[in-house]
Amino acid sequence: MIVAAILAGGSGVRMGNPDKPKQYYQLGTKPVLAHTIDKFCAHGQFDVVLVLCPETWLQQTRDLIERYCPEYSNGVHVAAGGQSRTDTVLKAIEWVDIHCEVEDDSIIVTHDAVRPFVSLRIISDNIEAAERFGACDTVIPATDTIVASENAATISEIPDRRNLYQGQTPQSFKLAKLKEVLLSLSDAEKEILTDACKAFVLRGEPVELVKGDIANFKITYPHDMRVAHAMLGVDEC
Amino acid sequence: MLNCVYRLVAPRTFEPIQVEMDSAKGNVLVRPTHLSICNADQRYYQGRRSESVLAAKLPMALIHEGIGTVLRDDSGTCKRGDCVVMLPNNPHEEDPCIAENYLRTSEFCGSGYDGFMQECVLLSPSRIVPLPKSINKNVAAFTELVSVAVHAVSRFGMFSHSRKNTIGIWGDGNMGFIVSLVLRAIYPAAHLIVFGRNAYKMEDFTFVDETHLVHEIPKGIAVDHAFECCGGEGSSQAIDQIIDTIMPEGTVSLLGVSEQPVLVNTRMVLEKGLRLFGSSRSGRADFAATVQLYQDNPTILSYLEALVNQTYAIESISDMAQAFEADTRKSMGKTIMEWNV
Numbered sequence: 001m002i003v004a005a006i007l008a009g010g011s012g013v014r015m016g017n018p019d020k021p022k023q024y025y026q027l028g029t030k031p032v033l034a035h036t037i038d039k040f041c042a043h044g045q046f047d048v049v050l051v052l053c054p055e056t057w058l059q060q061t062r063d064l065i066e067r068y069c070p071e072y073s074n075g076v077h078v079a080a081g082g083q084s085r086t087d088t089v090l091k092a093i094e095w096v097d098i099h100c101e102v103e104d105d106s107i108i109v110t111h112d113a114v115r116p117f118v119s120l121r122i123i124s125d126n127i128e129a130a131e132r133f134g135a136c137d138t139v140i141p142a143t144d145t146i147v148a149s150e151n152a153a154t155i156s157e158i159p160d161r162r163n164l165y166q167g168q169t170p171q172s173f174k175l176a177k178l179k180e181v182l183l184s185l186s187d188a189e190k191e192i193l194t195d196a197c198k199a200f201v202l203r204g205e206p207v208e209l210v211k212g213d214i215a216n217f218k219i220t221y222p223h224d225m226r227v228a229h230a231m232l233g234v235d236e237c
Numbered sequence: 238m239l240n241c242v243y244r245l246v247a248p249r250t251f252e253p254i255q256v257e258m259d260s261a262k263g264n265v266l267v268r269p270t271h272l273s274i275c276n277a278d279q280r281y282y283q284g285r286r287s288e289s290v291l292a293a294k295l296p297m298a299l300i301h302e303g304i305g306t307v308l309r310d311d312s313g314t315c316k317r318g319d320c321v322v323m324l325p326n327n328p329h330e331e332d333p334c335i336a337e338n339y340l341r342t343s344e345f346c347g348s349g350y351d352g353f354m355q356e357c358v359l360l361s362p363s364r365i366v367p368l369p370k371s372i373n374k375n376v377a378a379f380t381e382l383v384s385v386a387v388h389a390v391s392r393f394g395m396f397s398h399s400r401k402n403t404i405g406i407w408g409d410g411n412m413g414f415i416v417s418l419v420l421r422a423i424y425p426a427a428h429l430i431v432f433g434r435n436a437y438k439m440e441d442f443t444f445v446d447e448t449h450l451v452h453e454i455p456k457g458i459a460v461d462h463a464f465e466c467c468g469g470e471g472s473s474q475a476i477d478q479i480i481d482t483i484m485p486e487g488t489v490s491l492l493g494v495s496e497q498p499v500l501v502n503t504r505m506v507l508e509k510g511l512r513l514f515g516s517s518r519s520g521r522a523d524f525a526a527t528v529q530l531y532q533d534n535p536t537i538l539s540y541l542e543a544l545v546n547q548t549y550a551i552e553s554i555s556d557m558a559q560a561f562e563a564d565t566r567k568s569m570g571k572t573i574m575e576w577n578v
Contacts, residue, residue, distance in 0.1 A: 028257040038238035044308045231255045
């Protein structure tokens with residue numbers, strides 16, 4: 001079984017708020033989230049497509065899927081995410097455990113809803129890498145020099161850029177292994193955890209790199225939304 | 238759905254452009270898997286079309302020869318995972334007399350409209366033809382080119398008189414090879430003679446009866462009908478030679494594309510009562526006939542395998558440029574892009 005978990009957690013502010021999560025912003029004729037769902041559904045290799053959204057947005061998310069992804073709405077499930085990214089991934093695992101028959105080799109592909117420009121190639125490569133390695137992370141080579149600072153005032157290290165990559169999503173895993181690794185984390189480890197791949201690294205588990213794409217960027221700031229509109233040739237933001 | 242289209246924006250320059258694809262119900266969503274580069278694509282890529290044509294047609298995604306996998310089909314024609322050949326011709330009307338590929342209102346992918354260099358292609362169910370599962374995908378990638386030959390040979394059957402003892406094919410390139418192959422299958426008893434400029438290329442035409450260099454044609458040789466598959470600067474010389482060599486009332490099938498007007502010795506065309514007809518592109522019936530031909534004559538596929546010159550795994554813009562550059566250096570054969578974007 002192959003599961004897509006589209007992470008649309010973000011902050012759970014109510015609709016009408018100008019600071020609403022970016023996945024609900026309109027990009028072209030659809031919300032960002034709907035574009036991401038379209039891509040995963042069109043890929044066609046997923047047995048389950050699960051969207052994890054803020055609890056306060058559950059019904060609106062279902063409505064949006066029905067309106068903007070009608071051809072796929074019957075096959076897309078919606079569940080509430082958690083407080084943190086890790087919690088949301090754990091909620092996805094919990095949902096799958098309850099509603100599906102998980103097998104030893106089941107795969108889960110986790111993806112940020114706010115990366116609508118993910119390509120079919122990246123999704124396919126993730127599934128293959130997760131099947132092969134048990135875990136994979138989508139990355140692109142770092143283009144900026146990365147500077148490390150221990151005290152936020154002076155440079156403590158400038159790592160060799162040739163060894164550095166910028167993490168994107170999807171991140172994909174053997175579902176059973178992901179559950180085992182995440183449940184083994186201490187509270188202290190959870191605090192420093194920014195994504196599930198790091199949990200694998202903490203446990204010494206190998207994580208394969210999948211080639212990402214600069215187009216697969218994350219819509220985080222208003223500026224990103226303008227870039228996304230420009231990529232689509234949409235004038236108004 | 239957001240779809241990445243890889244458009245040629247200027248000669249030798251591809252750019253990825255995101256477009257919102259209309260996923261209107263009743264259409265088929267196809268993910269291209271194997272794309273084949275044609276000389277027509279190269280003319281755009283290298284900027285060998287006139288400035289006015291380039292200005293009018295670019296930016297545009299190239300490639301009109303390709304196959305893909307069905308991702309979704311609301312029409313029920315195919316199921317997910319089926320391998321299909323994509324038809325580049327998109328007719329907007331039906332005419333009882335004029336074939337779809339000659340209607341002036343038809344659109345053609347890679348010539349004024351985006352071709353198949355896309356992440357996904359949305360096609361009407363009539364614009365796909367299913368392929369057998371076991372088919373060699375690198376060969377199937379240039380089914381469109383084979384269908385053009387099938388179309389020309391089928392029109393030849395309609396226009397020519399019944400004596401088809403000897404058929405001459407001018408041109409030792411891809412089109413000459415494929416036309417000869419299709420003629421061999423459709424007219425197995427015909428004596429096929431190929432006329433070309435390159436002895437080393439004609440050595441590979443092992444299924445024809447005779448080959449001759451165009452500057453060493455034996456005296457007294459004559460053909461009932463002829464196919465011109467040269468194009469470019471070679472068209473003029475080939476047509477001249479055909480008119481000299483062909484028997485009266487023979488049919489001359491013109492397939493070679495030339496950017497320049499070609500002089501034709503009309504005096505001898507009149508004297509011999511020749512019929513000259515042109516063929517370009519193909520329609521759905523030709524694609525279906527081509528796939529049927531593959532199934533009825535599997536050896537055709539073996540011969541076509543010899544045309545697969547090089548294959549390139551494509552995941553990025555630089556891979557695309559590399560494949561097109563390599564294709565410019567080949568002397569014959571087809572460059573196939575294993576499309577994974």
